[in-house]
Amino acid sequence: MIGYVQNPDPPSLDVRGVRYAYPDGHVALHGVDLTVARGERVALLGPNGAGKTTLVLHLNGILTAAEGSVSVGGLTVNRDRDTLAEIRRRVGIVFQDPDDQLFLPTVAEDVAFGPANLGLRGAELAARVDEALAAVGMGEHRDRAPHHLSFGQRRRVAVATVLAMHPEVLVLDEPSSNLDPAARRELAEILRGLPVTLLMVTHDLPYALELCDRSVILDAGRIVADADTRTLLKNAPLLSAHRLELPYGFTP
Amino acid sequence: MGAGHAHVLYRESASPVHRLPPEVKIAAMVLFTLAVVATPRTAFWAFGGYALLVAGVAGLARVGPGWLLRRAAIELPFVIFAFALPFLGAGERVEVAGLGLSLDGLLGGWNIVAKGTLGVLASLLLAATTTTRDLIVGLDRLRCPQIVTQIATFMLRYLDVLVGEARRMRVARVSRGDDPRFLWQLRGFAAGVGALFLRAYERGERVYLAMLSRGYSGRMPAVWQGAGAATAGQWLVGATVPLVAAGIAATAVALT
Numbered sequence A: 001m002i003g004y005v006q007n008p009d010p011p012s013l014d015v016r017g018v019r020y021a022y023p024d025g026h027v028a029l030h031g032v033d034l035t036v037a038r039g040e041r042v043a044l045l046g047p048n049g050a051g052k053t054t055l056v057l058h059l060n061g062i063l064t065a066a067e068g069s070v071s072v073g074g075l076t077v078n079r080d081r082d083t084l085a086e087i088r089r090r091v092g093i094v095f096q097d098p099d100d101q102l103f104l105p106t107v108a109e110d111v112a113f114g115p116a117n118l119g120l121r122g123a124e125l126a127a128r129v130d131e132a133l134a135a136v137g138m139g140e141h142r143d144r145a146p147h148h149l150s151f152g153q154r155r156r157v158a159v160a161t162v163l164a165m166h167p168e169v170l171v172l173d174e175p176s177s178n179l180d181p182a183a184r185r186e187l188a189e190i191l192r193g194l195p196v197t198l199l200m201v202t203h204d205l206p207y208a209l210e211l212c213d214r215s216v217i218l219d220a221g222r223i224v225a226d227a228d229t230r231t232l233l234k235n236a237p238l239l240s241a242h243r244l245e246l247p248y249g250f251t252p
Numbered sequence B: 001m002g003a004g005h006a007h008v009l010y011r012e013s014a015s016p017v018h019r020l021p022p023e024v025k026i027a028a029m030v031l032f033t034l035a036v037v038a039t040p041r042t043a044f045w046a047f048g049g050y051a052l053l054v055a056g057v058a059g060l061a062r063v064g065p066g067w068l069l070r071r072a073a074i075e076l077p078f079v080i081f082a083f084a085l086p087f088l089g090a091g092e093r094v095e096v097a098g099l100g101l102s103l104d105g106l107l108g109g110w111n112i113v114a115k116g117t118l119g120v121l122a123s124l125l126l127a128a129t130t131t132t133r134d135l136i137v138g139l140d141r142l143r144c145p146q147i148v149t150q151i152a153t154f155m156l157r158y159l160d161v162l163v164g165e166a167r168r169m170r171v172a173r174v175s176r177g178d179d180p181r182f183l184w185q186l187r188g189f190a191a192g193v194g195a196l197f198l199r200a201y202e203r204g205e206r207v208y209l210a211m212l213s214r215g216y217s218g219r220m221p222a223v224w225q226g227a228g229a230a231t232a233g234q235w236l237v238g239a240t241v242p243l244v245a246a247g248i249a250a251t252a253v254a255l256t
Helices: A052-059 A081-090 A107-117 A122-135 A151-163 A181-192 A205-211 A229-234 A236-241 B022-038 B044-060 B065-088 B103-129 B132-141 B146-175 B187-213 B232-255
Strands: A013-021 A027-036 A041-045 A067-072 A091-094 A169-173 A197-201 A214-219 A222-228 B093-096 B099-102
Touching (some): A041 A052, A052 A091, A052 A169, A081 A091, A091 B187, A107 A151, A197 A205, A205 A229, A222 A229, A229 A236, B022 B103, B022 B132, B022 B232, B044 B065, B044 B232, B065 B099, B065 B103, B146 B187
Parallel strands (some): A041 A214, A091 A169
Antiparallel strands (some): A013 A067, A214 A222, B093 B099
């Protein structure tokens, strides 16, 4: 069937030439291009201050690019209210500190916040909450207060809060930070089983290798490498040029 | 971070009072207090009636008198003035144990102490039988402005986080040899308060970003308000206390 497109779906993420400068004039992104196909799992690596979080905030329209465009599943981000609402449903961001994400007094209410903003009510809403909590194995904690949970449990609930919106893309900011080894492994198991496109911002290179086939390195507001994760991690000169280091004794 | 599991005032139990929906209890408490305040101060028997009502509800809620009275001590600073009134009051004087006391002052002091105590006891009973979370839900169902309930919700959620942060900052400060004993050595503490404020402010921004990312558009969605709201029967049950109190108040007003 020559001439037919192999994958007719639009890519989950299509970032083209995004430039962004903060109001103080500091240029954070110098024209970023990144395409992530549907169902792909990609690690976004880079040193502190590389612009990773800035890029993430462009993906759901919290920040708007000065130049360039961002499309999510074929829908281009713009300032229109309805478009933004749909973009924010499609892109679920899990922030680094679960205490920033979980702001309501009980787990269930917090998980319901996103889908309720989408207009869901009643039994449908309750079903979404149960489904999302079950997906991260936190079903029995639905009525507890977030500050009574362990850090690892809170991070899992934070993942559930965006899963409840049925996102197409799940973006995680440093998902393994502050987790003990068991919680880190449990989270990896959960993330691997989710039927979503995954973009993971991390400094944890073994975690990137474990979860993502492909990695990109962002440094000084530019994508400087985009390759198979194992190939990338074996390239020692590239890693050291961008302040990335493998843990002691780790060979990919 | 796991600190703060203890509720200061709430008493876990499955009594009939605990099971009443929060909005019923809040309304009953407010109406009861209004009836108490409207009662003329000379109708002493009426205050006895109110005390019996409070005791009855406390019994139903399985809240012991010791627990109630110890926590009622919170009103002491507010009623100290009332104890001074009999000495300061003007007008007709009576001789009590060799002291010349003002009759008007005695009645005024009694008025403040009796009404204050009954109000505090009623609020304590509400707090003992309703979790802070349910109180906010109840206020919301009573159509309390959303801005108030939202602020209360955030406070409830982030109080523990802030206290935990303050504690960690203090431990870090003390670990580096800070040992303030005098007022002028409080520099470290004061800077800590400033840092805590900045952190809370920054956290507020991050929380808002995270809310925006989940489709927040300026209004909290009404999520569970419908579920578990009071039925007519529960309102009737809850109405007994304020109705009896109103009856007592009306009789007292009519008699004086």
